[in-house]
Amino acid sequence: MFAFDIFGLLYYFAFASLLIVIFVYDLKHKLIPDFATFGILILGLVRFAPIFYKLQATSYKLIAVDFLATFVAFVFFGSLWYFSGGRAMGFGDVKLAPALVLFLGASKGVLAMFLSFWIGAIVGIVLMLGKKAGWKSEIPFGPFLALGAFVALLWGEQLIEIYLNLMS
Numbered sequence: 001m002f003a004f005d006i007f008g009l010l011y012y013f014a015f016a017s018l019l020i021v022i023f024v025y026d027l028k029h030k031l032i033p034d035f036a037t038f039g040i041l042i043l044g045l046v047r048f049a050p051i052f053y054k055l056q057a058t059s060y061k062l063i064a065v066d067f068l069a070t071f072v073a074f075v076f077f078g079s080l081w082y083f084s085g086g087r088a089m090g091f092g093d094v095k096l097a098p099a100l101v102l103f104l105g106a107s108k109g110v111l112a113m114f115l116s117f118w119i120g121a122i123v124g125i126v127l128m129l130g131k132k133a134g135w136k137s138e139i140p141f142g143p144f145l146a147l148g149a150f151v152a153l154l155w156g157e158q159l160i161e162i163y164l165n166l167m168s
Contacts, residue, residue, distance in 0.1 A: 015043055015103060015153070019146040022096065026142030032092030037099050044070075044102030062105075069106035073113065074098040093141045100149045108156035116141070116148030 018036045026032050048063060077094040101109030120141060127133035152159075 011043065011046070012153075015040065016150070018043075019150055023143045023146040026092070026140040026146075030090070030138060030140045032090070032096055032142045034092075034095070037092065037095045040096070040103050041099040044099055044104075047103065065106045066102065066109075069109055070098045070102040073101040073109065089141050093145060096142060096145055100145060104149060104152055104156070107160055108152040111156050111160060112145070112148040112152035114148070115151055116144040119147055120144035 018039045021036045022032055025036070074094065074097070077089065077097045080088045081091055081094045097113060100112055103109075104112055120139070123144070124133065124139055127137070127139070128135075133139060
C-alpha cells in the first residue's frame with residue numbers, strides 16, 4: 001500500500017492507535033467511540049487518494065472490489081444487528097466492520113472478519129468453561145474486530161497464502 005516513509009509510518013501508527021482505543025474502550029464501556037470508527041474510515045478513504053495510490057489498469061477493478069467488500073460487510077453486520085434486535089452485536093460493530101474492510105482491502109478485510117469471529121468464539125468458550133460467562137452474557141465484539149484487523153494487517157498476506165496453498 002504505502003512505502004515505509006514518514007507518511008506511511010504515521011498512517012499505520014494512526015490506525016494502530018485507533019485500534020487500541022477501540023479495544024480498550026469497548027472492553028471497558030461496551031461502546032465503540034464514533035471518532036475512532038470514523039478515523040479508520042477516513043484512513044481507509046485516504047488509501048484511494050490518487051496522490052498516494054498509483055493507479056494501474058487493474059487497480060480500478062481492485063478499488064471496486066474493495067468498495068463492494070465494504071458494502072457487503074455493512075450489510076452482513078447490519079443484518080446481524082437488525083435481525084437480532086441488537087442483541088447479537090451493537091451498532092458500533094456494524095459501523096466498525098466496514099471501516100476496517102475499507103482500510104485493509106477486500107482480502108485482508110474478509111480475513112480480519114473471519115479471525116474476529118473465531119477469536120471471539122474461542123474466548124467466549126473459554127469464558128463459559130471457566131464459568132465467567134454464560135449464553136446470555138454480553139461480550140463486546142469490538143476488541144475482537146480490532147485484534148482481527150491487527151493480525152490481518154501484519155500477517156494477512158502470509159495467512160491468505162497459507163490458506164490458498166492448503167486449498168490447492
